[in-house]
Amino acid sequence: MIRARLLRGAIGAAGFLVLGELVIRFGIGDKLDFPAPSAILYEAVRLLADPEFLAGVGTTLTNWVLGLLLATVIAVPVGVLLGALTPLERAIRPVLEFMRPIPSVAIIPLAILLIPVDELMKISVIVYASVWPILINTLYGMHDVDPLAKESLRSFGFGPLAVLARVSLPSAAPFVATGIRIAAGIALVLAVSAELLAGGFNGIGVFVAVAGSGNRTDLMMAATFWAGVIGVLANVLLMAGERRLFHWHRMRTGAAES
Amino acid sequence: MTRKLRCHAIVLGVTVALTLAGCGGSGDSANTAANSGGLEKTNITVGALPIPDPVSLYIANAKGFFKEEGLTVTPKTITGGAAAIPAIENGSLDISQTNYVSTFLAVSQGKKIKLVADMYQAAPNTFNIMVPKDSPIKTVADLKGKTVLVNNLKNIAQLAVTSQLKVAGLAETDVKFVEKPFPEMGNTIQSGQADAGWITEPFITANQSKFGFRKLVDTMTGQTADLPIAGWMATEEWASKYPKTLAAFQRAISKAQQLASSDRKEIEAMLPKYTQIDAKTASVITLGAYPSELNANRLQKVADLMLEYGYLKNPIDVKSVIAAPAAG
DSSP states (O other): OHHHHHHHHHHHHHHHHHHHHHIIIIISGGGOOOOOHHHHHHHHHHHTTOHHHHHHHHHHHHHHHHHHHHHHHHHHHHHHHHHHOHHHHHHHHHHHHHHTTSOGGGGHHHHHHHOOSHHHHHHHHHHHHHHHHHHHHHHHHHHTSOHHHHHHHHHTTOOHHHHIIIIIHHHHHHHHHHHHHHHHHHHHHHHHHHHHHHOBSSOHHHHHHHHHHTTOHHHHHHHHHHHHHHHHHHHHHHHHHHHHHTHHHHHHHTOOOO | OHHHHHHHHHHHHTTTTGGGGOOOSOOGGGGOOSSGGGOSOSEEEEEEOSSSTTHHHHHHHHTTHHHHTTOEEEEEEOSOHHHHHHHHHTTSOSEEEEEHHHHHHHHHTTOOEEEEEEEEEOOTTSEEEEEOTTOSOOSGGGGTTOEEEESSTTSHHHHHHHHHHHHTTOOGGGSEEEEOOHHHHHHHHHTTSOSEEEEETTHHHHHHHHHOOEEEEESSSGGGTTOEEEEEEEEHHHHHHOHHHHHHHHHHHHHHHHHHHHOHHHHHHHHHHHSSOOHHHHHHSOOOBOOSSOOHHHHHHHHHHHHHTTSOSSOOOGGGGBOOOOOO
8 A cells, every 4th residue: 555655656756757768858849048957956966965065954944944943943932822711812813813824935135134143033034934834833733622521530620720731732732743743844944045135154055056156957856856855854754753652633623535 | 942942932821812913122132241351242043155256254153263253143034125124124144245236225215224245356257247148138238128137126236237338338227137047047037938137156157157158348447446335234223222233243353354365265164054056066166255344435326326327316424224233
């Protein structure tokens, strides 16, 4: 079952690459100068031996992980607090709903102006963008807590904190995890975008900017390829973690194999 | 590295403060000189674009010219002059590359910026208007009503093209300027979305060899011959706070500029190390000049052109924008 799915996935990816190769080599002709997938993959493999690129990946990943951790540390407690105190949530919700749809990339220029330390600027925009999905999912998780379970505990004489710790938090945890997984993708986008816009000592985005100035589209694409691979890996890892930790949740909600 | 660690420590500290925290000046105290001839600051971060213009920064680093002055210079990749001005203002960069048109525009808007060293000056065929090989555009006058790509609107590119239009009896408004980054110009013109582009190296060479583009005109002729293009800038405050550091930087850069202009091989050797221009491309591209002193008379030409074409409302006396090297 899983093998068949992997096989289909591999065939799909290979077909896409072959199609891209054929279109670029024979379809476009001299109308467009764009490296073929084979050229991009070749450069992508060579990048693994490029110390500058690897240092850049290290920098980008460090910012990404720190940003994501910080966002989690901020968003989860706030989400739990708002979820537990409905009047407070009602008061703050309009502000949240206003700030949430602001495209995070649009605040990068502002962050460049306001925050003089480069790494802090980059981590700040990552945090800003990643806070929303975690916060909103935590809120949903808190709303989704089985009221019967809460009532039962209360009637046994448990205080509000005990109810929170024994029922609400475990019940909201799978939602929090989903929020973090969604935020991880967004955080990577911001980590690279901030580097593209602001430059820096190194980073995947800085590498792409430098490759562009040197007319190396193949290197730009190769670095972008690795950014994509990192995003996929992060998603797979977090999803596997969710499955392992919250197996009971999928059983309960009957979520389909995705 | 320590800077990074320190920063991460700060980041972990300000969990709640979130984005607007702003973490004031980046520890100047650590840099106050205890040695090295009384430099006020020995570690500086200098912003530069990954293009041939700022090569002296990397030459001076590689040859130890900064070290001889007691300076430790960390180059930082920037993405354009527009982002560089906030960076020197908020202190994330000490000194940065800038192009003179951007600088004078910023000065006319009241920014307190000083030019501290010259960097790059146009030479023949360093900034050309290029068209496809089979384009019906044969002369500059044929550009009337056409779309011309520039890397930035209302900046050096548009100014240079306009000066050539004037020679051909056209005005700025006779062509349509569209902004595109250099790497995208070739494809945009080749696919017919634009008619011509103001292109510099290594893209002149690349578009010639890949698409067979031909040169319509060298924009650095006549009024714009030997036009100063780019220099190093700092804020007025920085220049007056760290005069000895500035003088040390100026001496080292000037020495590297002399080396660069006397031996092209030095530039070719350095380009693959900080740009993605490989050695082969580096050996064939056309390079501008690398003046070793900041000359107010030469720079005045840029400000005067800007005034003539309406980029500036009021004249600028370039002497007032220059932080001249200290005597001795």
